[in-house]
Amino acid sequence: MVSLWKKFAVALFAMALAFTAAAQQHGDKEYQPSVGQEGRDVIWVPTPNELIAKMLDMTKVTANDIVYDLGSGDGRTVIAAAKRGAQAVGVEFNPDMVALSNRSAKREGVTDKARFIQGDIFQTDFSKATVITLYLLPSLNLKLRPTILDMRPGTRVASHAFNMGEWEPDETAQVDGRTAYYWMVPAKVAGTWRVEGVGDLALKQEFQKIQGTLGGKPIINATLRGETIAFAADGRNYSGRVNGDRIEGSVSGAASGKWTAARTR
Ligand SMILES: C[S@@+](CC[C@H](N)C(=O)[O-])C[C@H]1O[C@@H](n2cnc3c(N)ncnc32)[C@H](O)[C@@H]1O
CATH class of the missing domain: 3.40.50.150 (Vaccinia Virus protein VP39)
Known part of the structure; x- marks a missing residue:
């Protein structure tokens, strides 16, 4: 009988401990927020x-x-x-x-x-x-x-x-x-750029997706990752860094070296 009561007491104690642990899962002695509590524009739910x-x-x-x-x-x-x-x-x-x-x-x-x-x-x-x-x-x-x-x-x-x-x-x-x-966050590249010694680079942009033409011919494999732009055109692979209204980078393939572009529109 005694041992049954003892087991019951131990179980009760364990439950109380679990309950306390759950209650103290978030917050400290001074403040315990509750998951789902109101926030200015959205409730509070913590990220695991x-x-x-x-x-x-x-x-x-x-x-x-x-x-x-x-x-x-x-x-x-x-x-x-x-x-x-x-x-x-x-x-x-x-x-x-x-x-x-x-x-x-x-x-x-x-x-x-x-x-x-x-x-x-x-x-x-x-x-x-x-x-x-x-x-x-x-x-x-x-x-x-x-x-x-x-x-x-x-x-x-x-x-x-x-x-x-x-x-x-x-x-x-x-x-x-x-x-x-x-x-x-992608650089803003939409517009027309004059690529020195090559021609006009016309770019359309939807967020990080870009397409366009260089010297009137479509560019291919165009990517924009932050300020890094890359594309291929006319057998050349262009990669460069966009800095406001300028792009500077390198070109490889049919011809190699540096390239620069300035935004004209
Ligand atoms: C879903 S919780 C995310 C909390 C935390 N970023 C995480 O991931 O654990 C959203 C939090 O944004 C707060 N919040 C809601 N609207 C807000 C606002 N306009 N300006 C500042 N905080 C805001 C809430 O009080 C809440 O703490």
């Missing part, structure tokens, strides 16, 4: 750490980066990026989540790298970011899209669960049934 690692891998975060997590929740993505040596910034509307994030950053020893701004992502300047991470909503991604596309070419973006509409991802990955999307 394994997926955060994948998103930081996809965006190749290093100590040279400035990472912004837009809608940073409990700060976990920012702290993970800071642990990779990046300067990492979270923008979060909920002040309790910001305070919690700051305490977590302190506990994790990354206060020199991780910082949190209490504010609205649509009112905050994140133009210095080299990497952006998101877990928002499709409509919010679309609202952010024009701002992101105006960022420095080569800026990398990762989004948990939600895409960017017609701006197709450069890469997708699955972790435990969840999807992460990856994009690199």
